[in-house]
Amino acid sequence: MLSLKVTNETSRLRAVVLGTAISNGPIPSIADAYDPKSIEHIKAGTYPIEADMVKEMEAVNNVFQKYDVKVFRPKIIENYNQIFARDIAFVIDNKFIKANILPDREQELNALQHVIDQINPLDIIKPPEAVHIEGGDVMLWNDYIFIGTYKGDDYPDQITARTNMEGVEFIKSLFPNKIVKEFDLKKSRTEAKDNALHLDCCFQPVGKAKGIIYKEGFRDESDFNYLVELFGKDNLFYITRDEMYNMNSNVFSIDETTVISEINFVRLNxxxxxxxxxxxxxxxxxxxxxxxxxxxxxxxxxxD
Structure with missing residues (x-):
């Protein structure tokens, strides 16, 4: 059995699911793309090819091996994108919470059944249908759970809005002893530089009390100010619009002193x-x- 435990973003990592780019499928049509950045690259003819993405994911796998992390991979679905494991489920404390993702991605969760089978069934939670929530919007910081959402009236029409207020309320009900704080994020179907797809596209803690943040990713400046006050303004790295577009806040911590980051993030690194x-x-x-x-x-x- 797997004894799940995740209370923050930076404690020593022992076990992780890493997505896969094997058999990633053809370049999607614009109609089938879920975000403006993918659409941009489909139109420009620069959409990534499978071999390059497999290499990139293996580089991450190699880092995990170096730090003796147990790595699980999804079962391969032929011609299907299974890179983004964070979208489909997430762990808070000892609970494995399935995301209510876009319906045509349901099979990604089935491809993790060999992992789910090792978890105590009492610790597996499937939210009710009205709840929309994805792992990229759920950020743990000990007693706090930060959740990205979108409060615009056009939520149902925004394919880039992935977590609704019902999702926020659901997490509050599951974890009454935590401080659950939602953040209203900017969304755009057409301009990737103005689209915070998930909370981790504009904020993430690193270490014990530091973080990476993008001010303009928040629709309400008070949400940005909340994090600045909580972490302390000198403990935050403030990224630019272009750095947000290149996903500088979307690094990953092995422990409180070790961060996996993209090689081109020179200023951040x-x-x-x-x-x-x-x-x-x-x-x-x-x-x-x-x-x-x-x-x-x-x-x-x-x-740990």
Whole structure:
């Protein structure tokens, strides 16, 4: 049995699901793309090819092996994108919560059945149908659960709005002893530089009390100010619009002093090292063309 435990983003990682780019399928049509960045690359003829993405994911797998992390991979579905494991489920404390994802992605969860079978059935939670929530919007920080959402009236028409207020209320009901704080995120179907697809596209804690943040990702400045006050303004790395577009806040922590980051994030990686972090650099620029990066493609199961 797997004894699930995840209470924050940065404690020592022991077990994780890493997505896969094998048999990733053909380049999607614009009508089938879920986000503006993918659409941009489909139109430009620069959509990533499978071989490059497989290489990028193996670079991450190699880092996990180096740090003796137990890695689970999804069962391969032929010609299907299974890179973004964070979308389909997430762990809070000892609970494995299935996301109510876009209906045509349901089979991604089935491809993790060999992992789910190792979890106590009492700890597996499937939210009711009205609840929309994805793992990229759920950020744990000990007593806090931060959740990205979208409060616009056009929520039903925004394919880039992935977590609704019903999702926020559902998490509050499951974890009454936690401080659950939602953040209203900017969404755009047409401009990737103005689209915070999930909370981890504009904010993520690193270490014990530091974080990476993008001010303009929040629809309400008070949400941004809340995090600045909580973490302290000198403990945050403020990314630019272009850095948000390139997914600089979507790194992934092995522990409180070790961060996996994209090799091209020169400004961020320099700052991290100045703060005393070990930065494990990997190439991930091809995968980032689908508006997801390192946190999106990992699903932590156990952190010490």
């Amino acid at each position: 320099t700052w991290l090292r100045l703060q005393g972090f070990t930065v494990e650099e990997v190439p991930y620029a091809e995968i980032s063309k689908q508006e997801g990066l390192l946190r999106c493609s990992t699903l932590p199961l156990i952190r």
